[in-house]
Amino acid sequence: MSEPIRQPRRGYxxxxxxxFAVVAVFxxxxxxxxxxxxxxFSFNAGTSLAIWEGFSLRWYAQAAANEAVQEAAVxxxxxxxxxxxxxxxxxxxxxxxxxxxxxxxxxxxxxxxINQPLMVPEIVTAVALLIVFAWIKVAxxxxxxxxxxxxxxxxxxxxxxxxxxxxxxxxxxxxxxAAKDLYASPWKVFSRVTLPLMxxxxxxxxxxxxxxxxxxxxxTEFVKSAGQETLPTFMLGQxxxxxxxxxxxxxxxxxAAGAILVSLFFWLSRGRR
Amino acid sequence: xxxxxxxxxxxxxxxKIFPGETEVRAxxxxxxxxxxxxxxxxLGPSGCGKTTLLRVIAGFEPPTMGALFLAGTDISRLPPxxxxxxxxxxNYALFPHMSVANNIAFGLEMLGKPKDEVRKTVxxxxxxxxxEALSARRTSEISxxxxxxxxxxxxxxxxxxxxxxxxxxxxxxxxxxxxxxxxLKRLQNETxxxxxxxxxxxxxxxxMSDRVAVMNAGKILQIGSPQEIYQRPAERFVANxxxxxxxxxxxxxxxxxxxxxGGAHEVDPPEGVSDGTVSVLVRxxxxxxxxxxxxxxxxxxxxxxxxxxxxxxxxxLRLGTGExxxxxxxxxxxxxxxxxxxxxxxxxIAPGAVTVLKD
Numbered sequence: 001m002s003e004p005i006r007q008p009r010r011g012y013x014x015x016x017x018x019x020f021a022v023v024a025v026f027x028x029x030x031x032x033x034x035x036x037x038x039x040x041f042s043f044n045a046g047t048s049l050a051i052w053e054g055f056s057l058r059w060y061a062q063a064a065a066n067e068a069v070q071e072a073a074v075x076x077x078x079x080x081x082x083x084x085x086x087x088x089x090x091x092x093x094x095x096x097x098x099x100x101x102x103x104x105x106x107x108x109x110x111x112x113x114i115n116q117p118l119m120v121p122e123i124v125t126a127v128a129l130l131i132v133f134a135w136i137k138v139a140x141x142x143x144x145x146x147x148x149x150x151x152x153x154x155x156x157x158x159x160x161x162x163x164x165x166x167x168x169x170x171x172x173x174x175x176x177x178a179a180k181d182l183y184a185s186p187w188k189v190f191s192r193v194t195l196p197l198m199x200x201x202x203x204x205x206x207x208x209x210x211x212x213x214x215x216x217x218x219x220t221e222f223v224k225s226a227g228q229e230t231l232p233t234f235m236l237g238q239x240x241x242x243x244x245x246x247x248x249x250x251x252x253x254x255x256a257a258g259a260i261l262v263s264l265f266f267w268l269s270r271g272r273r
Numbered sequence: 274x275x276x277x278x279x280x281x282x283x284x285x286x287x288x289k290i291f292p293g294e295t296e297v298r299a300x301x302x303x304x305x306x307x308x309x310x311x312x313x314x315x316l317g318p319s320g321c322g323k324t325t326l327l328r329v330i331a332g333f334e335p336p337t338m339g340a341l342f343l344a345g346t347d348i349s350r351l352p353p354x355x356x357x358x359x360x361x362x363x364n365y366a367l368f369p370h371m372s373v374a375n376n377i378a379f380g381l382e383m384l385g386k387p388k389d390e391v392r393k394t395v396x397x398x399x400x401x402x403x404x405e406a407l408s409a410r411r412t413s414e415i416s417x418x419x420x421x422x423x424x425x426x427x428x429x430x431x432x433x434x435x436x437x438x439x440x441x442x443x444x445x446x447x448x449x450x451x452x453x454x455x456x457l458k459r460l461q462n463e464t465x466x467x468x469x470x471x472x473x474x475x476x477x478x479x480x481m482s483d484r485v486a487v488m489n490a491g492k493i494l495q496i497g498s499p500q501e502i503y504q505r506p507a508e509r510f511v512a513n514x515x516x517x518x519x520x521x522x523x524x525x526x527x528x529x530x531x532x533x534x535g536g537a538h539e540v541d542p543p544e545g546v547s548d549g550t551v552s553v554l555v556r557x558x559x560x561x562x563x564x565x566x567x568x569x570x571x572x573x574x575x576x577x578x579x580x581x582x583x584x585x586x587x588x589x590l591r592l593g594t595g596e597x598x599x600x601x602x603x604x605x606x607x608x609x610x611x612x613x614x615x616x617x618x619x620x621x622i623a624p625g626a627v628t629v630l631k632d
Contacts, residue, residue, distance in 0.1 A: 177333060178366035180353045182380035183431065192379075196370045 035255065042248035049243060059249040069250060072234035076214055079145065079230060083152035084160070084209035090153070091160035091205055092198075099168040100176075100194070115158045125155065126222035133223060143225040151223045152213045159212045160205035163265070167201025200268045207261045207268075215258065280345070281435055281467040282307040282330060287339030289325050289491075299325040300336070301491035307435075307469060308483075309344075312461050314470045316478040317488035318514070323471045326488075327437050330469065332356050343434060354383070359428035360437040364444070365420045367412040373423050374399070374408040380431040398426040401460065418449045422456075429464060438470045442477065454481055475515045479503060487511045507543050508631045512554045519555045519598045523627075530627055534592040536570040538627040545631060552630045557601035559626035562588055564612045567619040574598065574620050576612045586611060590620060 042060070046053030063069050094114055098107060117125065133147045175197065179189040217232045224233065231254065235247055282305075289300040299322045307313045315323040328334040330341065332353035341349045348356055359380065367376050377398050381391045399405045402422040407415055412423060421441060428436055438457075442450045458481055461468045472478055478485050479499040486496045487510075495507045506512035509520065522533040525548050530540045532553070540553070567573045578589040583604070588611070590598045600620060602611065612618040 172364070172366065174362050174364060174366040175368060177353075178360070178362060178368075179379070179383075181331060181333075181358075181360045182427070183354045183383035184379075185354060185383075188383060193368060 038248050039252050039255070041245055042252040044245055044248075047244065049245065049248075059245040060253075063246045063249045063253075066246070068229070068234060069231075069246075072229045072231045075145075075228065076231040079148055079152055080210045080213040082149050083156050083213045084206050086149075086153045087156035087209045088160045088164075088202060088206040091157050091164055091209075092202055094157070094161055095164040095168050095198075095201075096194075099165060114161050117155045118158050122155075122218045126219045129219065130222040137225070145228065147223050147225070148220060148228060148230075151219050152216065155216070155219060156209035156213055160209040163204040163208060164198065164201040167198050167204075171197050204265045204268045207265045211258050211261050214254070279309050280306050281309045281311070281343070282469070283342040284326070284330070285340045285342065287326070287329060287336045287341065289322075289329060289334060290337045298491050300329070303339070303491070303493055305486055305493055305496065307467060309467055310465050312458070312468045312470065312481055312483045314472060314478040314482035314485045315488055316472055316475060316485050316514070318473055321488040322491040323473075323488050324439055325491075327360075327439055327469065327471050330435070331358055331360050331437055357431075357434045358437060359431060359433040359435075360439065361424050361428045361441045363439045363441065365424040365441075367420055367423055367427070369411070369413055371412070372408065373404060373410050373412060373415065376412060376423055377427045377430050379427065384431055394430055398430045401429070401463070402426045402456075418445060418453070421445065421453060425457075425460065429460070429466065432464070433466060435467045435469060438468060440471055440473070442472075443474075450477075457481060479515070487514060489514075505541075505543075505628055506554060506630070509552060509554075512628070512630060517557050517599060517601070519557060519560070520630075521553050521555060521592075521596055521598070522594070523551055523553045523629075525549060525551045525629060530629060532572065532627075534572040534594045534596060535567065536572060536622065538570075538622065539625070540627050540629050542629040543631055546629055552632065554628040554630055555598070555622055555626055557587065557599040558585075558603075559623045560598060560600035560620055561623070562590070562600045562602065562612060562618050562620050564616065565619055571619045571621045572598075574618050576614055576616050576618055579611070579614050588612070588618075590618065592620070 041049055041052075043055050043057065044053055045056035045058065091114075094110075098111055098114075101107075129147075129151050133151075137143055137147075171194075175193055176189050179193045180186075184192060215232065216230075217236060220230050220233050221236070224230070229237065231250065235250060238244075238247055284303055284305045287300055287303045288298065291297040291299055301322075303322070303326060315326060317323045325334060329336050332348075332351060332355075336349060339349075340347055343356065343358070368379065371379070374395050377395045378391050381394055386394070395408075396405075399408050402425055404419060404422055404426065407419060412420060415423070421444075424441065442453050445453060454477060457468070457470075470478075470481065479502075482499055484496060484498055485502050486493045487502060487506075488494065489510050495502060495511050497505075502511065503515055506515065512518045512520070523530040524533070525540070525542060525546065527548065528539055528541065529537050530542075530551065530553055531537045538553075542551070562574070562576075573593045574590040576588055577591050580587045580589070581604075585601050585603050588600045588602065590600060592598055598620065
């Protein structure tokens with residue numbers, strides 16, 4: 001028996017899968033090449049979107065000096081901040097109610113309902129909100145940011161809910177039992193044990209909701225009142241007229257902000273147990 | 274009968290039924306009274322209800338029926354945070370976001386003890402479990418054995434009336450487990466707190482306990498000292514669960530049991546067993562074997578297997594009746610003559626070593 005016995009391979013080896021590398025390279029190219037071109041041309045000195053004329057920060061300067069951009073950016077940040085905050089509070093309570101209670105009839109139903117905004121096509125929600133808010137606007141004459149905020153809050157809730165729930169599900173339930181055993185009242189159990197342990201999930205949920213809100217075009221476009229441009233809707237409006245590298249510069253900034261937040265999200269959701 | 278002041282915990286006819294498609298009767302009319310300052314062990318196979326009984330005492334599960342008394346007071350309806358009872362959990366359940374010292378301080382802080390008293394008690398506890406050097410560490414940065422000691426210190430710090438231990442040694446390796454067994458005995462002596470210990474490990478139960486309750490299928494089968502449980506088990510289940518056993522058929526007449534395989538033995542039958550055919554227990558170490566023809570009160574047997582295990586040799590024998598019998602013989606330094614495999618032999622049983630079983 002001099003022939004070595006071949007060990008059965010455990011699972012698949014990426015190296016030995018034929019064609020895997022080609023598909024992987026093509027996929028990453030298709031995903032990131034256009035974005036890289038956009039980022040590169042945001043630093044273009046010339047006005048062309050196709051011809052490289054040297055490095056410059058002029059479009060960033062121009063974007064920063066543009067009052068319409070400033071106003072839209074501030075509005076976007078306020079909107080995302082408020083909507084993500086409200087959504088995170090609601091999502092935290094929902095996550096507690098769906099994981100830290102005895103099973104009750106309809107719990108799975110509630111879980112499905114919370115996540116439903118992920119399934120419903122955004123355009124349908126947008127049209128529905130447009131109609132309902134139009135009634136309210138006509139009836140009350142009120143046209144503040146409250147419509148945008150409530151719409152954004154609603155679609156942010158499932159995004160905040162999922163990481164918080166995931167965190168709660170991996171948390172050892174006996175820790176709360178132990179706190180109770182050590183004379184902690186229900187409120188103390190929550191404030192001293194449950195909340196500190198679920199905090200990374202809450203932060204992750206907040207950041208995800210923030211990015212989703214910052215990024216939204218469809219619902220915002222339908223719900224906003226006149227003059228309530230957010231950064232994405234402002235950019236959409238600009239593109240209808242003339243495309244300048246200023247758009248590239250704004251896109252790059254949003255991209256960077258999003259990348260930082262999403263990286264933080266992954267880091268936190270992986271973080272300490 | 275002991276007075277209330279000597280009774281730490283008393284369970285009166287407690288049943289716990291978990292509803293569902295298949296209703297589970299985890300505790301079935303359990304009554305037990307646990308003395309103050311006692312090391313009491315609930316022993317049984319997994320699913321026998323021992324952990325459920327512990328959780329009922331801790332207050333994590335309300336009993337479906339029955340009442341629970343602590344030092345004479347009915348605490349059946351008291352939530353866990355109002356019971357002067359603390360638990361050492363199987364997985365320790367240390368708070369991962371707190372240091373060792375903060376874990377130990379938790380119960381005292383929740384009781385609203387003044388700061389310097391908390392600090393002093395935490396220091397005492399750290400010394401008691403020999404963890405002074407690691408007080409500032411996170412609980413994820415210490416070993417399993419150290420986590421175990423922190424869990425003990427945390428549960429002992431508020432000086433509860435009763436300490437509940439839910440298989441706390443099962444995650445440790447053998448050597449550490451032996452050390453912790455001695456450590457637990459020492460802690461119980463030093464603190465004078467009643468310990469209720471849950472385990473499925475019969476050796477652990479026999480080594481540490483003052484009294485043991487053997488449980489199966491939601492019922493307590495027998496309560497007694499380790500010696501009583503081992504030497505005079507009431508039922509076949511208890512005999513089988515604790516130590517090695519031989520079960521033989523016999524005929525009981527008064528205080529004499531005549532084995533089917535031969536030999537009459539004086540016995541002390543438990544209550545409720547009447548004359549006639551009974552099952553008796555003989556521990557393997559109470560049987561001795563020699564080469565040669567059987568004399569009076571001996572049984573003829575054939576040696577089927579010889580198993581050497583260092584300090585003893587176990588002979589697997591087949592009796593004339595076809596019954597199997599294990600005999601465990603200590604190995605002497607000279608190595609006395611033992612019957613070899615396949616040979617005929619005679620088996621005798623030590624006086625008083627035959628125990629009549631209830632079923």
